[in-house]
Amino acid sequence: MAEMLCVNLVMCHAIKIFLLVWTFACYTDILFLLQIVTHIMRFLSVSDRKEASQVCRIWYEASLDPILQKDIIIRFHALTANNMPQLPHRKTSHLIMDQFDTSNSAKSVMLNSCKNFGESLQSLSLKASNLTESTFVELLTHCKNLKSLDLSCCNSLFMSGKLLERNSDMQALRKTLKDVKKLNLSSVRYLSDATFNRIVTVCENLESLSLSSSQITFNGEVYLKTGSTKCASSSLLTYGNILEYVRIQAPKLKSLNLSRNSLSNESLQDLVRIKDLNLNELILVGCKDIYDEGIADLCQHQKSLRLLDLSGCIEVSDGCVGLISSNLGNLETLKINKCRRVTDSSIQLLKHMSSLQVLELSEIYQISSTGLIKGICGNVNVSVLLTHLNINCCSLVQDSFILSLCKVVPHLVHLDLGSCFPLTDVSIHAISRSLKCLRYLRLAWCKEITDLGLLGFEATETGNKEIHNHGDNGNCRCTRKYNSTTIFRKPTGIKNKTPSTTDIEALMQNVDNFNKLTNLSGLRHLDLSSCSKLTDLSLTQILKFKELQSLNLSMVHIKDATVFAIAANNPSLEFLALAQCSAITDAAVEAIAKKIPRLSSLDVSSCDLLTEESIQHLQKHCKRLRCLDVSFCSNISAESVDNLENNVKTLHTVHKRLVGGTF
Numbered sequence: 001m002a003e004m005l006c007v008n009l010v011m012c013h014a015i016k017i018f019l020l021v022w023t024f025a026c027y028t029d030i031l032f033l034l035q036i037v038t039h040i041m042r043f044l045s046v047s048d049r050k051e052a053s054q055v056c057r058i059w060y061e062a063s064l065d066p067i068l069q070k071d072i073i074i075r076f077h078a079l080t081a082n083n084m085p086q087l088p089h090r091k092t093s094h095l096i097m098d099q100f101d102t103s104n105s106a107k108s109v110m111l112n113s114c115k116n117f118g119e120s121l122q123s124l125s126l127k128a129s130n131l132t133e134s135t136f137v138e139l140l141t142h143c144k145n146l147k148s149l150d151l152s153c154c155n156s157l158f159m160s161g162k163l164l165e166r167n168s169d170m171q172a173l174r175k176t177l178k179d180v181k182k183l184n185l186s187s188v189r190y191l192s193d194a195t196f197n198r199i200v201t202v203c204e205n206l207e208s209l210s211l212s213s214s215q216i217t218f219n220g221e222v223y224l225k226t227g228s229t230k231c232a233s234s235s236l237l238t239y240g241n242i243l244e245y246v247r248i249q250a251p252k253l254k255s256l257n258l259s260r261n262s263l264s265n266e267s268l269q270d271l272v273r274i275k276d277l278n279l280n281e282l283i284l285v286g287c288k289d290i291y292d293e294g295i296a297d298l299c300q301h302q303k304s305l306r307l308l309d310l311s312g313c314i315e316v317s318d319g320c321v322g323l324i325s326s327n328l329g330n331l332e333t334l335k336i337n338k339c340r341r342v343t344d345s346s347i348q349l350l351k352h353m354s355s356l357q358v359l360e361l362s363e364i365y366q367i368s369s370t371g372l373i374k375g376i377c378g379n380v381n382v383s384v385l386l387t388h389l390n391i392n393c394c395s396l397v398q399d400s401f402i403l404s405l406c407k408v409v410p411h412l413v414h415l416d417l418g419s420c421f422p423l424t425d426v427s428i429h430a431i432s433r434s435l436k437c438l439r440y441l442r443l444a445w446c447k448e449i450t451d452l453g454l455l456g457f458e459a460t461e462t463g464n465k466e467i468h469n470h471g472d473n474g475n476c477r478c479t480r481k482y483n484s485t486t487i488f489r490k491p492t493g494i495k496n497k498t499p500s501t502t503d504i505e506a507l508m509q510n511v512d513n514f515n516k517l518t519n520l521s522g523l524r525h526l527d528l529s530s531c532s533k534l535t536d537l538s539l540t541q542i543l544k545f546k547e548l549q550s551l552n553l554s555m556v557h558i559k560d561a562t563v564f565a566i567a568a569n570n571p572s573l574e575f576l577a578l579a580q581c582s583a584i585t586d587a588a589v590e591a592i593a594k595k596i597p598r599l600s601s602l603d604v605s606s607c608d609l610l611t612e613e614s615i616q617h618l619q620k621h622c623k624r625l626r627c628l629d630v631s632f633c634s635n636i637s638a639e640s641v642d643n644l645e646n647n648v649k650t651l652h653t654v655h656k657r658l659v660g661g662t663f
């Protein structure tokens with residue numbers, strides 16, 4: 001418990017209040033106490049609550065309150081189902097049962113869970129489970145209040161084509177599934193018109209439908225005759241049949257996912273022109289046959305769209321983005337990742353989009369700072385609304401954009417700048433200084449970033465000299481008296497004259513640096529992988545984030561010192577990636593195992609110095625480990641990994657390619 005006490009600032013307060021209340025409540029009744037604890041827990045994150053619920057019986061009971069269970073997702077994976085915990089009188093809203101098979105034990109686990117959670121269950125995912133039709137019907141009759149049903153990849157359920165063939169099954173499910181609003185039928189290979197029609201008939205109030213990767217057959221003649229008699233195929237899922245359904249359901253349908261199907265201009269036109277269809281969300285990821293012509297119709301007929309995802313629609317170009325920005329004024333989320341034909345000339349038009357909150361532009365190689373500054377920084381409401389920006393792999397983007405961006409988006413929460421190669425320390429300083437709300441920051445492959453950037457130092461042209469001069473006389477020139485932030489400017493001209501370790505260490509003692517990355521105190525996800533100029537020097541200093549959940553330092557040249565610092569200063573860590581950090585030793589893994597209590601995923605692939613000793617530390621101390629990657633660790637034997645798998649019950653995925661150097 002002592003370890004947990006320092007887990008989180010919020011929790012510390014919660015605990016203090018609790019202790020106070022406890023002394024008081026000893027004289028009153030336990031229900032009152034429960035209510036208070038439940039109330040306090042409402043202010044904690046899911047992960048903090050999980051931790052708190054294990055402190056004592058009362059806290060556990062309090063954590064089971066339905067109010068707190070709303071955002072909890074329970075996930076059983078078939079592999080770990082045998083030692084599934086008993087969950088007495090627990091109410092939960094969300095249940096995922098992943099990859100279950102037809103065995104009797106799996107069936108009974110599923111049935112018991114559905115009976116157990118029964119009416120409190122709001123969302124159920126049977127993703128990739130190998131169910132029989134009868135088990136399916138039996139399961140769902142217990143779930144009377146279901147709002148969301150995920151049957152993605154459930155191939156066996158649809159293979160025979162007999163699902164819900166019996167009238168009695170239809171009647172039974174029609175009653176229990178009448179409130180289902182979301183249905184996920186993604187990646188079901190054997191879906192046919194007949195089974196599709198039956199399943200959507202029992203979910204009569206559907207608002208959101210996903211049919212991505214479902215091998216829809218596009219056959220001109222069948223669907224062009226609108227209003228003609230339906231010819232439902234029992235072996236194929238035809239686009240005409242889907243259109244027919246959308247026509248009937250149009251007033252209710254708000255969200256469609258038709259990703260990874262070969263929708264053409266015309267098929268998209270037929271869809272968006274349907275009378276009374278006013279979609280809020282349309283997701284068309286990877287529809288490679290859609291051109292600007294199709295999008296033109298979309299923009300004309302679906303003005304209420306709030307989310308549009310055209311990622312990977314490689315044929316759409318500037319015309320499309322222009323149409324979107326001038327027509328879809330309600331759009332809050334726009335994703336056009338990998339639309340490689342888009343250029344600055346349309347990106348600058350994004351300034352007209354007055355509701356934009358989430359923008360994803362990754363892998364559009366032609367866009368540059370110029371277009372982004374005009375389109376994003378010049379946007380009417382950007383400073384109020386934008387919270388999420390992804391420009392991963394936009395490799396022309398320079399510091400100038402980041403500098404402008406940081407001035408206008410104080411509320412940014414999510415920023416992905418992976419592989420924006422030209423970015424330098426200047427950008428990092430601006431981010432650390434301005435983006436106080438940031439929770440997600442990705443800087444992977446930004447190879448120009450140095451220790452000075454993370455530490456908040458800027459170097460001047462004569463920077464090296466100043467660094468050498470200061471300190472001898474105790475009268476340091478680089479204090480705030482001289483200038484608050486710009487002490488050194490980036491050294492230009494001479495390469496390889498970066499300040500040495502001792503220089504920087506001396507600097508750190510003398511200067512209050514205000515642009516330290518640590519200033520982003522709410523950070524939860526940080527990716528610095530492949531930032532090859534970073535060293536222990538800065539990393540040991542700046543990796544101090546109370547709320548950090550995931551950290552990626554793969555391919556950074558760190559030594560044990562950084563890992564010790566991480567283990568000591570980031571109590572909320574759950575995901576840690578240290579792949580190809582080839583200098584770390586067993587001592588580092590020992591620190592990780594002992595001091596990061598919530599660790600659930602660890603990647604130490606290609607860390608050649610690690611031995612069985614590391615595995616033993618993990619086995620002994622990691623009680624939550626679910627995923628481990630020890631591939632290519634040539635000094636770890638395959639037997640020890642097998643042993644770990646047998647002994648750590650929570651472990652669910654282990655990657656161990658070429659472990660021990662064997663083939």
Ligand SMILES: *[C@@H]1O[C@H](CO)[C@@H](O)[C@H](O)[C@H]1NC(C)=O
Binds near residue numbers: 101102130156
């Ligand atoms: C699914 O169940 C069927 C029937 O029991 C079985 O033949 C098939 O191998 C199972 N498939 C998987 C992936 O478990």
Ligand SMILES: *[C@@H]1O[C@H](CO)[C@@H](O)[C@H](O)[C@H]1NC(C)=O
Binds near residue numbers: 153185186187
């Ligand atoms: C539907 O299932 C697919 C595949 O499992 C998944 O990628 C997608 O996120 C799911 N969609 C929803 C809305 O749950």
Ligand SMILES: *[C@@H]1O[C@H](CO)[C@@H](O)[C@H](O)[C@H]1NC(C)=O
Binds near residue numbers: 210212260
């Ligand atoms: C839509 O489908 C794609 C492809 O399967 C999937 O990756 C994505 O998560 C889905 N989105 C939603 C919101 O369901």
Ligand SMILES: *[C@@H]1O[C@H](CO)[C@@H](O)[C@H](O)[C@H]1NC(C)=O
Binds near residue numbers: 265294
């Ligand atoms: C969509 O429109 C473009 C431009 O007119 C055309 O080149 C393309 O062939 C059309 N695609 C289909 C599948 O009709």
Ligand SMILES: *[C@@H]1O[C@H](CO)[C@@H](O)[C@H](O)[C@H]1NC(C)=O
Binds near residue numbers: 354380
């Ligand atoms: C966005 O800007 C427009 C003016 O361009 C304004 O009418 C609207 O209220 C703004 N929206 C928000 C949410 O601030």
Ligand SMILES: *[C@@H]1O[C@H](CO)[C@@H](O)[C@H](O)[C@H]1NC(C)=O
Binds near residue numbers: 483484485486
């Ligand atoms: C000090 O830094 C500020 C910006 O922080 C800058 O505007 C000012 O010109 C600098 N002064 C000197 C003397 O360099």
Ligand SMILES: *[C@@H]1O[C@H](CO)[C@@H](O)[C@H](O)[C@H]1NC(C)=O
Binds near residue numbers: 433514515516519
């Ligand atoms: C950065 O953090 C330091 C120390 O916590 C604080 O004194 C300083 O005001 C912060 N800087 C900014 C710009 O918020």
Ligand SMILES: *[C@@H]1O[C@H](CO)[C@@H](O)[C@H](O)[C@H]1NC(C)=O
Binds near residue numbers: 530
């Ligand atoms: C960590 O970064 C590497 C390199 O950028 C990437 O391949 C890997 O997927 C990342 N791991 C996680 C867990 O994000």
Ligand SMILES: *[C@@H]1O[C@H](CO)[C@@H](O)[C@H](O)[C@H]1NC(C)=O
Binds near residue numbers: 634635
């Ligand atoms: C195994 O570890 C030793 C040090 O314990 C190291 O010298 C050696 O290079 C490692 N083996 C390989 C294949 O890297």
